[in-house]
Amino acid sequence: MSETGLKNFDHTLQKTNAWLNAVGELTGVDRQHQFHALRAVLWALRDRLTTEEAFHLSAHMPLLVRGIYWEDYRPAGKPDTYKTRDDFLQKVTDALAIAAPMNPEDATRAVLTVIAAQLPEGELEHVTHMLPSDVQTLFPDR
Numbered sequence: 001m002s003e004t005g006l007k008n009f010d011h012t013l014q015k016t017n018a019w020l021n022a023v024g025e026l027t028g029v030d031r032q033h034q035f036h037a038l039r040a041v042l043w044a045l046r047d048r049l050t051t052e053e054a055f056h057l058s059a060h061m062p063l064l065v066r067g068i069y070w071e072d073y074r075p076a077g078k079p080d081t082y083k084t085r086d087d088f089l090q091k092v093t094d095a096l097a098i099a100a101p102m103n104p105e106d107a108t109r110a111v112l113t114v115i116a117a118q119l120p121e122g123e124l125e126h127v128t129h130m131l132p133s134d135v136q137t138l139f140p141d142r
Contacts, residue, residue, distance in 0.1 A: 008063070015062035019114050026110035033100045035068075037107035040095035042069045044088055044108075045115075047080045049130050054078075057127055060119050085134040105138070113140045 002010050020034040027037065046054045046069055054073075058066045082088060092104040116124055116139055128136045 012063040012065075016064040019062065019065055019118075022114045022117075023107075023110045026113060027102070027106050029102060033102055036096055036100035037102065038065070038111055038114075039068050039071070040092045040104075041108050041111035043072075043095055044091040045112075045127075045131075046070075046073065047078060047091070048082065048088070048135075049127065050079050051075050053126060053130055056123060057115075057119075060123060079130070083132050085132070085138065088132075088135045088138070108138050109140075112138055116140050 003013060004010055020031065020038065023029075023034045023037055024031070027033070029037065042065070046057070049057065058069050061069060080091075082091070089104045089108060092108050096102055096104060096107060119127070124139075128139060
């Protein structure tokens with residue numbers, strides 16, 4: 001039986017839950033923290049990419065995750081110009097502190113692992129090459 005009555009909505013809810021569950025398995029946090037971790041890392045990643053690359057990345061996300069990713073996006077001044085892993089993690093920390101304090105590196109590694117598992121190899125390479133080398137180390141197998 002359909003949860004929403006719309007096949008596409010049911011599918012995106014299922015896929016989004018799979019992403020959240022994967023974050024939870026990797027971090028051991030509850031559902032609320034899973035959501036905030038996903039959002040914080042998506043925003044930090046999105047803001048460091050060019051607008052064009054941010055759109056390419058979002059094409060591989062479930063509809064609901066894509067909505068979270070684009071929430072509050074302002075293309076002016078993008079990409080952000082931070083150059084270090086600590087700067088990236090600070091952006092995640094700032095976003096997490098609003099609602100769900102948790103370890104920013106754990107959150108980042110979990111979300112990037114989930115994203116990496118969903119992306120074709122070529123797209124993952126495009127994304128990682130736009131990031132400073134020490135930020136790339138937060139992705140799995142880097």
